[in-house]
Amino acid sequence: MKITLKFFGQLRELTKCDETEIQVKENTKVEDLIWVLGERFPNIREHLKVVSFSIDNEYAGKGTVLHDGNVVGLLPPISGG
Amino acid sequence: MVQLTPEKIDIEALLQGVDDHATGGVVLFLGRVRNHAGGREVTRMDYEAYPEMAEAKMLEVEKQTLGKWPVQKIALVHRTGKLQLGEVSVAIAVACAHRKDAFEACRFAIDTLKEIVPVWKKEYFADGEAWVEGVIPRTP
Numbered sequence: 001m002k003i004t005l006k007f008f009g010q011l012r013e014l015t016k017c018d019e020t021e022i023q024v025k026e027n028t029k030v031e032d033l034i035w036v037l038g039e040r041f042p043n044i045r046e047h048l049k050v051v052s053f054s055i056d057n058e059y060a061g062k063g064t065v066l067h068d069g070n071v072v073g074l075l076p077p078i079s080g081g
Numbered sequence: 082m083v084q085l086t087p088e089k090i091d092i093e094a095l096l097q098g099v100d101d102h103a104t105g106g107v108v109l110f111l112g113r114v115r116n117h118a119g120g121r122e123v124t125r126m127d128y129e130a131y132p133e134m135a136e137a138k139m140l141e142v143e144k145q146t147l148g149k150w151p152v153q154k155i156a157l158v159h160r161t162g163k164l165q166l167g168e169v170s171v172a173i174a175v176a177c178a179h180r181k182d183a184f185e186a187c188r189f190a191i192d193t194l195k196e197i198v199p200v201w202k203k204e205y206f207a208d209g210e211a212w213v214e215g216v217i218p219r220t221p
Contacts, residue, residue, distance in 0.1 A: 008131055009201035010212045052218050054199070057134040059220040073131055073199070077215030080130070080159060080200025081112045081171050081191060 001026060001068035005037075009076045011051065015041050024066060030055075031062040033072065050077055082155075083139035085130055087162040090169045099154035099176040106180030108187040112171035114164045118213075124205045128161045128170055131199040135159065138198040142190055150186035152177055157190065159200060170202075 006019050024036060030053045038045040053060050054073035066072065082098050092111070099107060114126045139157050146155055154176040164170055173190050177183040195216065202213045 006131065008199065009129055009203075012129075050217055052220055054131070054134055057131075057137050059197075059218060061220050073134060075131065075199050075218070076201060076212070077217050078195075078197075078199050079202050079213040079215030080128070080135075080198050081195040 001066075003066055003069070004071045006071060006073045008074065011044055011047060011074050011076055014044050014047070028066045029062065030060055030064045030066065030072075033066065034062075037074070047076065051075060052077075082157070083136060083143055084158045085132055085135050085139070086158060086160060088160075090158050090160055090172045092169070092172060095156050095158060095172050095174050098156045099174045101153045101176055103178060104153045104176035104183075105178055106183040107174060107176045108180070108183040110171075110173045110187050110191050111169050112191070114166050114168050114170060116166050118204055121204075121206050123166070124207060125166065126164050126170070126205065127203040128159075128164060129201045129203075130159065130161050132161075134199050139194065141197065142193045145193060146175070146186050146190045149189060150177065150182045152182070152186050155186070155190065157194065159194070159198065161200070 002021055004021050007015050007017050034048050052075040055070050116123050143155055156174045158172045160170050175183050175187040197218050204211055
């Protein structure tokens with residue numbers, strides 16, 4: 001199945017990517033995606049330890065199962081205000 | 082009312098937005114670009130947001146605030162893009178019948194915004210730049 005990844009802040013700079021689509025297996029969880037991302041983008045592997053994830057604009061825990069068409073945000077620690 | 086905007090925040094319009102004759106106390110919080118951070122001189126700041134999610138989370142801040150205090154009107158605006166020193170990056174106006182509620186509700190709104198709204202800022206120094214170390218939002 002296909003999901004869309006969105007990168008922000010430092011992760012956007014490091015990956016040189018705003019948004020990309022990737023194929024993942026059925027029943028992939030957010031925690032599995034962390035491993036996939038570390039393989040695909042080795043230079044953000046360290047950052048993934050403190051990254052939060054969103055699925056379709058809502059924060060998602062590590063155990064959340066992904067579905068086809070999900071938009072997944074990779075969110076570094078936030079610093080608005 | 083919540084808004085994410087690349088334009089300069091219009092404070093007068095924000096206050097107009099919370100105008101209500103049933104309210105006796107209006108608290109306005111402005112977050113501005115400061116000229117120093119961690120002992121270094123800051124020259125400007127960039128703000129980046131996840132727009133769709135940031136607006137959704139700002140609506141959540143509004144809803145949570147309305148659920149905790151007797152707020153008549155509330156307005157939250159966050160700026161994005163390149164900001165110069167002294168420019169307003171975030172503005173929150175809260176109007177209540179009484180000042181105590183207005184102060185507390187406004188404080189809650191800015192604190193919660195900083196905890197859940199996906200916005201990132203980058204500081205520029207005379208000799209470099211750095212993303213501000215942020216907070217990890219609470220996730221389910």
